[in-house]
Amino acid sequence: MPEGDTVWRAARQLDRALTGKTLTRTDLRVPAYATWDLSGGTVAETISRGKHLLTRIDADQRWTLHTHLKMEGGWRILRPGQRWPRPGHTARVVLETADTVAVGFQLGIVEIVARDDEPEIVGHLGPDLLGPDWDAAEAVRRLRDQPRRSVKDALLDQRNLAGIGNLYANELCFVAGVAPESAVGDVPDLPRLVGRAHQMLDLNRHRAVQSTTGDLARGRSTWVHARGGQPCRRCGTRIVETSLGPEGQERVTYHCPSCQPSG
Numbered sequence: 001m002p003e004g005d006t007v008w009r010a011a012r013q014l015d016r017a018l019t020g021k022t023l024t025r026t027d028l029r030v031p032a033y034a035t036w037d038l039s040g041g042t043v044a045e046t047i048s049r050g051k052h053l054l055t056r057i058d059a060d061q062r063w064t065l066h067t068h069l070k071m072e073g074g075w076r077i078l079r080p081g082q083r084w085p086r087p088g089h090t091a092r093v094v095l096e097t098a099d100t101v102a103v104g105f106q107l108g109i110v111e112i113v114a115r116d117d118e119p120e121i122v123g124h125l126g127p128d129l130l131g132p133d134w135d136a137a138e139a140v141r142r143l144r145d146q147p148r149r150s151v152k153d154a155l156l157d158q159r160n161l162a163g164i165g166n167l168y169a170n171e172l173c174f175v176a177g178v179a180p181e182s183a184v185g186d187v188p189d190l191p192r193l194v195g196r197a198h199q200m201l202d203l204n205r206h207r208a209v210q211s212t213t214g215d216l217a218r219g220r221s222t223w224v225h226a227r228g229g230q231p232c233r234r235c236g237t238r239i240v241e242t243s244l245g246p247e248g249q250e251r252v253t254y255h256c257p258s259c260q261p262s263g
């Protein structure tokens, strides 16, 4: 599942490739928009809000193409005629200009809304960790609103703060020294945890390898995430892998029972 920094990078790539250009062909391969044609429109910009991508297109009206990578999605920037890196049947959106073909594969959400209706899509989101208007105090306030909720679950809830996925949620619980199922109200220093969240995504947004340890080498880039059964980097205790979360939304969770005692 792409994290907020991955989505931010996708937005920047799309923005650099398309902004200011006229669309020569568009192909929306989802039933609800299959007949839509935005060719002739000009791409105003692409931004990310949390894990949502908003591509603003000025055509007969001011439209916003809203896409979301969900689990497996990705945008690729290609030249006309260049071979696609994924099977054609997995493409959901094709945006062509004179010199660029942007293809969105396996996107979890594809929809077009009027620009003025963007708040209906992203208005529920908490402060965007990588947004220009990032507001740490507001994120802390929203987290504190539900003090009995498990801290990992609360960090993943995009209504509290937007951009954290499973990797960062696992890592943040480790650096805070709290068990993932601990209550938010029991986190010793919530503002510091929120600060670390911002720092992690901000550091990683400009690089291809996500690292929370500062080490970019394969297998050394995380404290606990995807390290079930391996020794903790701090204390040597075996990292425990569990499944945690509300029913139907369970996520693979990793923690060190020594560094992150529960209760």
Ligand SMILES: [Zn+2]
Residues within 6 Å of the ligand: 232, 233, 234, 235, 236, 237, 256, 257, 258, 259, 260
């Ligand atoms: Zn440990």
